[in-house]
Amino acid sequence: xxxxxxxxxxxxxxxxxxxxxxxxxxxxxxxxxxxxxxxxxxxxxxxxxxxxxxxxxxxxxxxxxxxxxxxxxxxxxxxxxxxxxxxxxxxxxxxxxxxxxxxxxxxxxxxxxxxxxxxxxxxxxxxxxxxxxxxxxxxxxxxxxxxxxxxxxxxxxxxxxxxxxxxxxxxxxxxxxxxxxxxxxxxxxxxxxxxxxxxxxxxxxxxxxxxxxxxxxxxxxxxxxxxxxxxxxxxxxxxxxxxxxxxxxxxxxxxxxxxxxxxxxxxxxxxxxxx
Amino acid sequence: xxxxxxxxxxxxxxxxxxxxxxxxxxxxxxxxxxxxxxxxxxxxxxxxxxxxxxxxxxxxxxxxxxxxxxxxxxxxxxxxxxxxxxxxxxxxxxxxxxxxxxxxxxxxxxxxxxxxxxxxxxxxxxxxxxxxxxxxxxxxxxxxxxxxxxxxxxxxxxxxxxxxxxxxxxxxxxxxxxxxxxxxxxxxxxxxxxxxxxxxxxxxxxxxxxxxxxxxxxxxxxxxxxxxxxxxxxxxxxxxxxxxxxxxxxxxxxxxxxxxxxxxxxxxxxxxxxxxxxxxxxxxxxxxxxxxxxxx
Amino acid sequence: xxxxxxxxxxxxxxxxxxxxxxxxxxxxxxxxxxxxxxxxxxxxxxxxxxxxxxxxxxxxxxxxxxxxxxxxxxxxxxxxxxxxxxxxxxxxxxxxxxxxxxxxxxxxxxxxxxxxxxxxxxxxxxxxxxxxxxxxxxxxxxxxxxxxxxxxxxxxxxxxxxxxxxxxxxxxxxxxxxxxxxxxxxxxxxxxxxxxxxxxxxxxxxxxxxxxxxxxxxxxxxxxxxxxxxxxxxxxxxxxxxxxxxxxxxxxxxxxxxxxxxxxxxxxxxxxxxxxxxxxxxxxxxxxxxxxxxxxxxxxxxxxxxxxxxxxxxxxxxxxxxxxxxxxxxxxxxxxxxxxxxxxxxxxxxxxxxxxxxxxxxx
Numbered sequence: 001x002x003x004x005x006x007x008x009x010x011x012x013x014x015x016x017x018x019x020x021x022x023x024x025x026x027x028x029x030x031x032x033x034x035x036x037x038x039x040x041x042x043x044x045x046x047x048x049x050x051x052x053x054x055x056x057x058x059x060x061x062x063x064x065x066x067x068x069x070x071x072x073x074x075x076x077x078x079x080x081x082x083x084x085x086x087x088x089x090x091x092x093x094x095x096x097x098x099x100x101x102x103x104x105x106x107x108x109x110x111x112x113x114x115x116x117x118x119x120x121x122x123x124x125x126x127x128x129x130x131x132x133x134x135x136x137x138x139x140x141x142x143x144x145x146x147x148x149x150x151x152x153x154x155x156x157x158x159x160x161x162x163x164x165x166x167x168x169x170x171x172x173x174x175x176x177x178x179x180x181x182x183x184x185x186x187x188x189x190x191x192x193x194x195x196x197x198x199x200x201x202x203x204x205x206x207x208x209x210x211x212x213x214x215x216x217x218x219x220x221x222x223x224x225x226x227x228x229x230x231x232x233x234x235x236x237x238x239x240x241x242x243x244x245x246x247x248x249x250x251x252x253x254x255x256x257x258x259x260x261x262x263x264x265x266x267x268x269x270x271x272x273x274x275x
Numbered sequence: 276x277x278x279x280x281x282x283x284x285x286x287x288x289x290x291x292x293x294x295x296x297x298x299x300x301x302x303x304x305x306x307x308x309x310x311x312x313x314x315x316x317x318x319x320x321x322x323x324x325x326x327x328x329x330x331x332x333x334x335x336x337x338x339x340x341x342x343x344x345x346x347x348x349x350x351x352x353x354x355x356x357x358x359x360x361x362x363x364x365x366x367x368x369x370x371x372x373x374x375x376x377x378x379x380x381x382x383x384x385x386x387x388x389x390x391x392x393x394x395x396x397x398x399x400x401x402x403x404x405x406x407x408x409x410x411x412x413x414x415x416x417x418x419x420x421x422x423x424x425x426x427x428x429x430x431x432x433x434x435x436x437x438x439x440x441x442x443x444x445x446x447x448x449x450x451x452x453x454x455x456x457x458x459x460x461x462x463x464x465x466x467x468x469x470x471x472x473x474x475x476x477x478x479x480x481x482x483x484x485x486x487x488x489x490x491x492x493x494x495x496x497x498x499x500x501x502x503x504x505x506x507x508x509x510x511x512x513x514x515x516x517x518x519x520x521x522x523x524x525x526x527x528x529x530x531x532x533x534x535x536x537x538x539x540x541x542x543x544x545x546x547x548x549x550x551x552x553x554x555x556x557x558x559x560x561x562x563x564x565x566x567x568x569x570x571x
Numbered sequence: 572x573x574x575x576x577x578x579x580x581x582x583x584x585x586x587x588x589x590x591x592x593x594x595x596x597x598x599x600x601x602x603x604x605x606x607x608x609x610x611x612x613x614x615x616x617x618x619x620x621x622x623x624x625x626x627x628x629x630x631x632x633x634x635x636x637x638x639x640x641x642x643x644x645x646x647x648x649x650x651x652x653x654x655x656x657x658x659x660x661x662x663x664x665x666x667x668x669x670x671x672x673x674x675x676x677x678x679x680x681x682x683x684x685x686x687x688x689x690x691x692x693x694x695x696x697x698x699x700x701x702x703x704x705x706x707x708x709x710x711x712x713x714x715x716x717x718x719x720x721x722x723x724x725x726x727x728x729x730x731x732x733x734x735x736x737x738x739x740x741x742x743x744x745x746x747x748x749x750x751x752x753x754x755x756x757x758x759x760x761x762x763x764x765x766x767x768x769x770x771x772x773x774x775x776x777x778x779x780x781x782x783x784x785x786x787x788x789x790x791x792x793x794x795x796x797x798x799x800x801x802x803x804x805x806x807x808x809x810x811x812x813x814x815x816x817x818x819x820x821x822x823x824x825x826x827x828x829x830x831x832x833x834x835x836x837x838x839x840x841x842x843x844x845x846x847x848x849x850x851x852x853x854x855x856x857x858x859x860x861x862x863x864x865x866x867x868x869x870x871x872x873x874x875x876x877x878x879x880x881x882x883x884x885x886x887x888x889x890x891x892x893x894x895x896x897x898x899x900x901x902x903x904x905x906x907x908x909x910x911x912x913x914x915x916x917x918x919x920x921x922x923x924x925x926x927x928x929x930x931x932x933x934x
Contacts, residue, residue: 379852500723
């Protein structure tokens with residue numbers, strides 16, 4: 001962790017640095033291991049993500065970034081190691097439980113719900129923030145009506161935030177890639193997460209769109225959400241990240257502020273190879 | 276239980292077991308090449324027996340059996356060409372429903388050709404009371420026919436897949452269809468071939484078991500369920516394991532008569548199927564990781 | 572208002588139902604009512620299955636099993652004589668609570684059976700519990716394995732019905748008494764009560780449709796559709812997919828069982844064929860034709876196909892017809908013949924025609 005001149009660890013909160021108190025990091029990854037047969041996809045990886053930070057995970061292809069995400073999100077069980085979120089251990093829990101804890105995510109190749117409109121997709125994002133169950137739904141009990149109305153309104157807000165409000169009633173397979181990405185973002189935000197996992201948010205975007213995404217992510221962080229992203233686009237990463245973790249062949253080889261990562265010899269070697 | 280009774284049950288179990296194994300291998304061959312579970316597999320067995328019985332009235336039995344097997348193989352090829360060949364990466368659900376439909380259709384056609392009557396091929400050697408004595412028990416020679424013919428088929432298939440170039444091409448297709456195509460193997464034809472092969476071995480089994488089990492238009496689904504159970508039990512796609520699993524199921528079924536009313540015998544296979552699916556879907560001999568890697 | 576829009580088709584259905592009854596009355600063709608009543612009950616099974624397959628994404632090749640559990644239990648409980656057990660545990664409890672019926676049997680002896688209402692509840696509850704018990708492990712399976720497991724379930728129920736003496740073996744259960752719903756309204760095969768039975772059946776259908784429509788448009792319905800759309804993402808958004816799949820499985824089983832109970836009282840009996848694979852396949856075929864996530868499509872197809880089948884229009888080719896339907900639909904129109912609501916289609920036609928703003932800002 002970077003430190004100021006007095007040796008105190010600097011904590012990033014809403015873009016401002018403040019002295020660290022005795023608080024535990026929002027997300028703590030400790031000695032995480034995941035093997036596939038003989039292949040060590042994630043090899044003894046540890047790092048923390050502090051509240052309010054934008055942290056990026058980078059590394060060449062096959063470095064284990066996606067596996068890492070899947071481990072955090074609960075899609076894969078770890079072979080060993082622990083993951084703590086808000087002081088509670090989340091490794092070993094199911095994805096929907098982890099989502100309820102306050103972690104939401106987007107996917108590299110967008111996973112929107114087919115057969116549903118953009119609005120309905122985002123409304124599903126409000127699922128964990130609403131209550132109407134099977135019985136209440138089937139009997140169409142009156143108390144569910146205002147809840148449904150609120151869900152719809154909130155969802156429209158999120159769509160508007162992402163600039164895709166006009167897509168609301170379109171089935172998602174009829175949307176352009178950029179629009180779909182916007183809807184997926186809106187859906188993830190609709191869950192009101194504490195931690196947002198972004199899997200290659202800039203994949204398939206041009207320079208302008210990438211810059212737009214960067215601004216969006218900063219805005220998201222500004223609203224109090226912590227962001228952990230996996231990304232290949234170096235300009236985006238260097239631009240917005242507070243800290244960067246570099247993986248190579250499943251191992252963490254560096255963790256530092258962007259400026260230092262750019263100078264890090266090992267990182268350069270891993271990306272460009274030995275000469 | 277007397278030793279003679281034990282031996283009788285054992286042979287009954289082995290007989291039925293090896294028939295189930297043949298059906299299972301039929302499933303496996305098609306599954307390995309295409310990922311499809313052919314719900315109509317039982318109908319191949321039925322057709323083999325029924326056609327042979329009809330042909331037997333017109334020609335000597337060996338010829339009748341040969342013709343029946345050939346016709347059934349043609350039907351298999353026909354099914355593949357008409358219903359399956361031209362589908363573009365269909366979903367699993369779609370394929371399941373289609374093959375169920377094919378199975379129903381085949382059954383209805385059989386019903387209208389042969390009616391509901393139950394028939395049988397004559398015993399290959401002697402008649403229903405002829406018996407040889409093995410280990411003290413009286414066994415019908417037909418049982419030996421079933422066991423030897425089916426074992427011969429299993430061995431033949433092993434050799435075919437291991438040593439002939441055609442067999443190797445089919446295995447290549449099963450392992451990685453795209454790569455096989457890149458090597459110049461005509462994957463589409465391999466699929467047709469797999470149907471022909473499955474139909475063929477099913478038909479042979481149908482003929483050789485007919486004197487003992489009788490044949491009628493509705494015998495397909497029962498066999499298909501048991502064959503599928505055996506295939507799953509051994510691990511889907513693994514034909515050697517299917518033989519072991521088949522024998523296991525056959526023997527369990529045979530001995531079950533001593534503890535359960537006969538009417539429940541058929542429920543045993545189904546119960547085993549559910550149990551295996553719930554507890555260990557990759558089968559007794561399959562590996563979980565290999566099974567989870569399969570797309571199907 | 573969204574709410575009213577949702578129910579308009581239901582009112583339309585109600586109008587059609589009444590209209591048909593009046594037509595048969597005036598054209599003296601009231602015998603059609605019998606098949607229409609049966610078709611209605613079968614359609615309850617179908618729309619339950621439709622929601623399971625279309626929204627839960629689960630195929631069930633054994634749903635006739637649940638129908639049979641409902642029908643057989645109701646039939647057995649209301650016909651088998653409990654006189655000999657009158658003083659034992661559960662039976663005497665039922666007696667004290669007034670749930671048993673004293674009557675005279677065929678040969679004049681005393682007959683003690685379970686009150687139809689109680690039998691109905693027991694039957695449906697049992698079906699629900701069984702669905703709950705096997706649903707967990709079954710729904711973990713995918714593709715072929717799931718299909719086979721549900722097929723296996725149906726077969727086991729069939730075999731049990733066929734083999735047990737309690738369930739009448741191959742002859743099934745007969746002499747099932749009528750089911751008095753309310754004073755004056757009874758589910759039975761009584762010719763004089765044909766019209767009231769018709770409305771009872773269609774009443775059940777309409778209630779079922781309303782419940783399912785509500786469900787689909789609710790928060791839970793959205794969750795179900797999301798599971799169907801992208802299960803992994805649904806999980807990631809906090810939806811407990813396993814639990815929802817289980818609930819919808821149980822719900823569809825309950826619908827099937829309830830239909831089974833009523834049909835058994837209506838027909839005065841039930842036989843093992845109701846549990847058979849062919850019945851299950853039929854239900855699936857109808858759902859496939861109607862469109863798997865399309866309640867109205869499934870309902871319409873359910874009525875039409877069942878009615879034709881019951882009237883014998885398909886003759887000896889009955890099973891073959893459904894087999895062919897399955898094949899043809901799956902080959903050529905896997906989404907079903909009747910796509911989404913005609914209303915929806917019109918709506919999306921107009922919105923798609925409008926130019927989309929915010930398209931690629933690249934060039």
